Amino acid sequence: MLSRNEKPVESPVGSADQVPRYADNEFNQAPELVQCPAHTTESKLLRKIDLHVIPYLCVMYLLAFLDRVNIANANVFGLSVELGIVDGNKYNNALVIFFVPYILFEIPSxxxxxxMKPRVWLSICMFGFGMVTMLQGFVQNYSGLLATRFFLGVFETGMFPGAFYLIGMWYRRHEAQKRYSFFFSSTTLAGAFGGLLASAIGKMDGVAGYKGWRWVFLLEGILTVVVSFFFFFLLPNFPEEVKWLTEDERTYVKARLQIDQGKSARERPITTRDVGRVFKDPKILIGGLMYFGLIVPAYGYAYFSPTIIQSYGYSPIQTQLHSVPPWAAAFGFSMAVAYFSDKLKHRFAFTIFPICVCISGFAILLSVHNNRQVQYAALFLVSMGAYTAMPVIVCWFNMNLGGHHRRAVGSAWQVGFGNIGGIIAVYSFLKKDGPRYVPGYSISVAFVCLSALSCMAYFIMCSWQNKQKNKSVRDVGLTEYEKMELGDLSPDYRYLL
Structure with missing residues (x-):
């Protein structure tokens, strides 16, 4: 495993379209030079991968996030009133029950x-949460809402960590941030699209005897179910399994990733012992805290921004429309930060900067209570900061995990543990605290600061381990198989900072 600044010692790479290939079953052999297939170039091959991997995963997660947070749009149209859950924290309970299975089943998923083949598992889950979303449109009481939200969490649990894990097995580390951020921006696009869609669907109030909020669930659920049938054939698998690459292209893709990340160990199943070994690394725990700290403001914004905007005096339709621009701004800011992060091959500074933007937004919301324009502008800063820092953090952590085993477990752990923050977010923004929501904003600032401190700790730990590996003997008598099993803990691996 070579760092981004090192070149293969055994067989120098002659061009961008040549990478060393390691024999699959002979772990002690030196790499032999592999030429990019004659009919293409590396840049063309990368574009081919982009077109077959990223768009479908983006649409999949856009629909998943839309089906998860559309309850906020439905609530603006009277969900709580019709189901009789206006008093107390029943609405918050309905939000939080989603996170119970969503957190518990991340690693098993x-x-x-x-x-399984990723396209099979992900399309099954997609069909499942689409059906449950439709059923939310038929609930008649609080118990029915709780049941549908629980099963929504069951089927959505594999979407986010599964997609991030899959993307990480296709791209080199310095190529990944733009793809991760574009994928993650499905959430911001879902927020914007959800507001526009809800403003249109809300006008169907009374059609076929159903309230507008029921149509939000029914139509968006039907859309997901229909798309899931097509995605059974369109979603990508791992590089070793896809049919849209030739044998030479698969060999080349595998080799270029191996130089950047080491052997993947795709062929060996994950055991309980593998899971235990992953958690012996303290960086894994820190990675969970990095994401955990930002989940609180992110879900706080996703679930409660329509209610907050409505408190500024807008009608239900105006509220939905005003919820769109902050999401759109978050998408643009996130992609700009991702571009420079990949270009400079650096992550740490690009987590801290958007975190500071997020904190400044909450500072304004905490101090300004009588200026609607300023408060609305602060929501832009919150969404831009939180939804830009999160994909950088997830990409940084995931792409620093070597091999299928450590990445599969580590990515699921980060997302699963991080989403505990969703529970905190739900109970941070209570109806009794509106319209100022001082406790919610204060709690969000505290957790964003926790994320910043965790990012600093992760940066220090990765830097220290890189220096220790530089001082040590490179080979130390390990075979290529042993290095593959170690993943990023291999003495040859260098962490991206």
């Missing part, structure tokens, strides 16, 4: 994803 990624293990299943590795065992």
């Amino acid at each position: 990624n293990v299943i994803l590795k065992k």
Whole structure:
């Protein structure tokens, strides 16, 4: 495994379209030079991968996030009133029950994803949460809402970590941030699209005897179910399994990734011992805290921004429309930061800067309570900061995990543990605290600061381990198989900072 600044010692790479290839079953052999297939170039091959991997995963997660947070749009159109859950924290309870299965089943879902073909597992889950979303449109009471939200969490649990895990097995580390951010921006696009869609669907109030909020669930759920049938054939698999690459292209893709990340160990199943070994690394725990700290403001914004905007005096339709621009701004800012992060091959500074933007937004919301324009502008800063820092953090952590085993477990852990923050976010923004929501904003600032401190700790730990590896003997008598099993803990691996 070579760092981004090192070149292969055994067989120098002659051009961007040549990479060393390691024999699959002979772990002690030196790499032999592999030429990019004659009919293409590396840049063309990368574009081919982009077109077959990123768009479908983006649409999949856009629909997943839309089906998860459309309850906020439905609530503006009277969900709580019709179901009789206006008093107390019943609405918050309905939000939080989603996170119970969503958190618990993250790691098992990624293990299943590795065992099955990703397109099969992800399309099954997609069909499931689409059906549950439709059923939310028929609930008649609080119990029915709780049941549908629970099963929504069951089916959505594999979407986010599975997609991030899959993307990480296709791209080199310095190529990944733009792809991760574009994928993650499905959430911001879902927020914008959800507001526009809800403003249109809300006008169907009374059609076929159904309230507007029921049509939000019914139509968006039907859309997901229909798309899931097509995605059974369109979603990508791992590089070793796809049919749209030739044998020479698969060999080349595998070799270029191996130089950047080491052997993947795709062929060996994940065992309980593998999971235990992953958690012996303290960086894994820190990675969870990095994401955990930003989930609180991110879900706080996703679930409660329509209610906050409505408190500024807008009608339900105006509220939905005003919820769109902050999401759109978050998308643009996120992609700009991702571009420079990949270009400079650096992550740490590009987590801290958007975190500071997010904190400044909450500072304004905490101090300004009588200026609608300024408060609305602060929501832009919150969404831009939170939804830009999150994909950088997830990409940084995931792409620093070597091999299928550590990446499958580590990515699921980060997302699963991080989403505990969703529970905190739900109970941070209570109806009784509106319209100022001082406790919610204060809690969000505290957790964003926790994320910043965790990013600093992760940066220091990765820097220290890189220096220790530079001082040590490179080979130390390990075979290529042993290095593959170690993943990023191999003495040859260097962490991206």
